[in-house]
Amino acid sequence: MRPIAAAYIHGHIYTVNKRQPWAEAFIVSASGRFEAVGTSQEILNLAKEQSLPTYDLKNVFVMPGIHDAHTHLLLASMQKLNEIDIGSDSTADTIAENIRKAQCACACASAHVRGDWLIANFYAGDNFPGGKIDRKYLDDAFPDQPLLIRDISCHNVVINSAGLERAGYDTEAKDPLGGKYVRRPDGSLTGELVEAATTQVWSRLPPPPVSYVKEAILYGIQMSQRFGITSVQEASANTVYLHALRELEQEGRLNMDIFPHIVHAPETFAAESQETLHHLIDIASTFRSEHVDSRFVKFWMDGAPIPPHFTHCDLGPDGVPDDNRLLIGFDTLLRAITQHDARGMTCKIHCAGEGSARRALDVLEIVRRSNPTGPRHELAHCNAIHKDDIPRMAKLRITAEMSPAIFHETSLTTNFPLIFQWPFKELMDAGVHVTVGSDWILPPTPDLFPALSAIVERFGPQMGKTAKEVGGETICRMITLSGAEAVGKAMDTGSIEVGKKANFIAVDRDLSRGKFADARVLKTWFEGEVVWGHEEVPT
Template sequence: MNQPAARAAYVNGRIYTVDAARPWVEAILVEDGRIAEVGSSAAILAAAGDGCTVVDLAGRMVMPGIHDAHGHILLAGLKHRYECRLPADALGRDYGERLCDCIACSRGKLSGWVIGGDFNPTLSAPGEVDRKYLDEKFPDTPVYLHDYSLHHGLANSKALELAGITADTPDPFGGRIVRRAGSNEPTGELVERATWQLFNAMPSPEPDVHHAALRWALETASRFGVTGIQEASASRPELEMLQQIDREDGLTLRVYAHIPWREEHFGHATTEALDRLIEERRRFESARLKTDFVKVFMDGSPLGPHFTDAQIDPVTGQPQPGKLLHSREDLATALIAWDKAGITAKIHCTGDAAVQLVLQAMRDMRAASKEGTIQEISHCCFVQPDDLASFAELDVTAEMSPPIWFGDMPELAAFRDRGYPFGTLARMGARVTVGTDWTFLPEPNLFPALQGLLQHGAESVDLATGIEMLTLAGARAVGAEDKAGSLEPGKSADFIILDRDLFAIPVDEIGDTRVLTTVFEGHILHDVR
């Protein structure tokens, strides 16, 4: 980043500070990357003095920079810049031919493998999602396609061979090798932890590809006003690159890196290597990169056809068997150790049984350990009514991804009908944050999510509450509320200028909001005014 102007006054604006004591001001004075004063335009201009750069906001709305509570920065860069993209309506029998079109455009070939996605297996006829259609076009090149949930995938015969997956390979705990009818022969489709063996055989992309993908993702985040992000799948190469960028040029947002625990697919390393990475995490810290965070998967994906989320059976009242990935005892033991080490866990829970077990384990942790670190449940798609009060009681952050709920895919109807109780949680005093789950979405755009927060029936919230969920609540969830999340003197000068006043337009127009300017630590990173 270039050095910001030593002093800059932003005046004549509609500035929403997210500071309950002073929610609206006209102007901000920035000094050396921090907010020196807020107030009226006349007062800020008087305080600015000679030599101060003056920016006329011309009545535009300004708000704090966005905290994306759930993103996958490097994976998003690789996916959207280097992998093959299949059309949304692609059928299994066409995957090979569509990939050939991609390769002709010089995309998708990474370290000798063809990588792509995201296919929707529910669109194809039974038996049609099969490696044979990939083998026709790629008999000697390993191919792997991510499915639309990003939890499962399809490999061709060469990729299975390199991974050592055969008809004799047993299904791992928490995963399944899909097999052809009447035999043990793998179709190539791998569900959840069945992907681990393949990912451990897949070579890492070339360093220059990794670096370029990460740079692109950081620039894209700035275009959408993101000044802080919780990286939900931090790998060793990503941590090394983020630290290098921050030390050499300065990161363009704050990254709170969550290292996967016992999750080899999203961690892109063995369980043992991930354990070592958690132990060594502070080696990678820098001014804008914080690493006292881990990511845990308690269940899988709530999307069909595999439905690996852990739901409570409505008949028995018990968790569906085989869906929970950790026991209450094992998770509580880990949480107690992390609490003592000052580590925050972000725990992936898409089903209500997963949420319930994690809350039980967190109650065990609170009883045994008094350090008081903030802990977090990710996604919270479905929560049993009796479990809602535990979030505020145990000081557990409820992180949700309403952009997924906001989508128009028929597979998401259940989320729209009965998912995401963010309104009830907010009214109970729980900390609620919002994430894009980028790469699931094509862009890290949280304004459609903000509109969704206001249009969810009985679970809706008001606009001020929704904006706080996108800003200050996120900063609080990672212990950064002293430097970010609201526009107050002493905090970092992180704010965005919008193309519309969110408080003066119909709710239906909020999702179309564009960020005109992104300012981070006083630097103008993105500006289309």
Template structure:
């Protein structure tokens, strides 16, 4: 009788040798080799000689890293998995800048780039950035009966034709303003079809949803793109019911190869694309969606907008140092923080204005007084932090999640007159806990490495304060710590999950420019190899 086939015994381990391994372990920061056990964890780390000896003794398969720089897999602290997956596969892609006269023509061109169509039933959805002098009439002639929506403004605005406005339930003649809304109107006071922030609630909560099968299909594509960027762990920043169901199914099928931390949307409803009551109930049921690679202990709030023209929907400070509440999307952030902090759920709160950041820190401070041993929370983006508030991040055990990395050094940032300032030197001087995110939403790739070369060289008070090693830690172990999973993830140490990457440059030396991920491993399995 034949022996039972098993891959769980120790001789199914793999020994990796001859690497330049940056472990992110402060006790032993460098190694040359390691062994990955059949359970997908590191079971030995050391020199090539030490690991080769063990490999011979245990008759292990050996993998030669050939001197490549190896480090833990990247933790992307801010992605929008479902939004990105749908955008890159199933929605028309447009040039960043459009005009009212060419938008219909570009839409027709962009539709040819869609891999999948009709995923939102008969709606035509596209992604751009802005449309100068937009009026819905520019789309009505070309699309008289088809509802058309163009996502813009880094996801914070939309451009609709007349059919879409009516289908979503807007009153073109008399739609009222509300808390955090931003409608563009013509000289007669009628809606032009351009809107931002809370104005999009009716639109995005009524937009027909893709089928569950399609969501699973495109999430697999998004996962591959993340692996190509060296990402093995993410914080999903706008989780809803459809996404959690799909992730749970993919994990049950054994095809989810990504540590996924789902921040379930509390508010606003438009980013969750579901009514508030549904989203709040989903947070209450979060534990039911937890699985091997899906951690659901997280909540998301977008508190204000963006400091981008023509909207400038960020919440700044009033003359007396208080938050400008007219720009807030919700006014009960203190109540929400207290509620979920008491449950031990980490909150990620989007803040881009000085006022929104201060108000959020005030809410976290109140929660710490009521619950001193509560979870570590975080502020997303951190591009608008007043000088008086940097020190509060460490004092309150709050993570400074810096994103989108694409904007760290960018013409738009430079032209913002200080409204967009990802100030790593000030954060480090305040000893803040820092993570980095791509804020991947509709772009082609969430590649973090090309964005970090200039950051590694940033200076403060004449001295270099950042470098490759600090950034590598922000990209790995700091993310695991922010999630409360530093005992499982984030460094190459015995007992931790074997999620790691090989790169063609030495990132520890700040060589981020033109760096490329060569191979990505997830729990010891190769999930991406550069052709």
């Protein structure tokens, strides 16, 4: 349902349009786009001429809707709606009891979306004897029901004995390429599966029905809008996801711009075979619609830079990546990206270490030589980029997507400075395109504001800028127009300009001053319609 045309006046509006950075008022057309932007008096005159209702913004701070450059909308929503939260402080003595308590407290946990499997989140290996979790802590309480628990990185899991049997794991099997079966001293499986070793269990889980996926996506959209997000890059799309988006669009219920990145490899996060995923990429254009742009593909180059496993790929002393720690081989990645690049599809490559980033850039350099005008590609996370590779990112038109946002405000940056460099200053000084993503599924919500506050506090001084400059001139653009540019939609959204979609938010403070801590979104509009906050009748 389209909104009625209306004039919005008396606002403190940061447009993120360098030609007109500030405004007081604007008109939203009945088609949900900005029709005029200017002073309150100018807009009031136009409103009178057109007999438009007016909406008094009461000097509240208004800016364009936020673009989340990296989220797992479906996985995060399923986690909230249907999975068990055990608390990352669970120990050997408490983990089974915490699962039972959470299971009883969450009625949705018995919805059987995944058959009779129980799915829980998140364990921390450091909380268990010797820093290692073991299925023995689960088997007594759950002897017959298969149980899977993600670790805090979401890259690794532990499953109980019933789960190992149900998923068909062979205790004598060798470690898969890019994965590891954690074993006891006697060689038996502990039940902990690292990286590619998790593929088998994810592929054996019953897929959720499309009807449930639709409701989960709607939940994720509503949660995102609560924090001012009006467009997202989905980082792990699969077949059921795309079909759910299509049905939601056809039903007129999709009030979010979504850029689903279809998983090419490895298939772990898609929980689907590579064969069907590659077919999905081949027919991706058939899923494009008003609010869905499916020209995006996702790769995981390496794992997660988080203890205890540290499955990311670093550089060796000679500056050469350790290819044994890569999840995708050089030639495989080159063939795939060359094909997708020729189709005009943007590739997002997960890189958690300097080695994986270098190897990805080696591939992209070859691709760009053969197709100089191809689409902009992305490196996801960018927590560690060797200084020699940063100029290459600018030359190759690579977007540096800085996520998970929550990592900017944790002790990881302090405790592991070589892994978590977050080279904001170096990237921006080199002219690299930078965006920020929540990587929602890791944080409890997609709220970007705490992380943005941490960026100002930690990296502002490095940039030689004040909080106002970092917040207003850099970060507000980074989470709006830069995101639109990254997905090729800068002519359609990302700033408050005539002709663009009327996606905007009202916030309880002036974010252009860099004060993101505890910021609260008062209202979110998508194409001129209020989708978060209490509607008020224009007067």
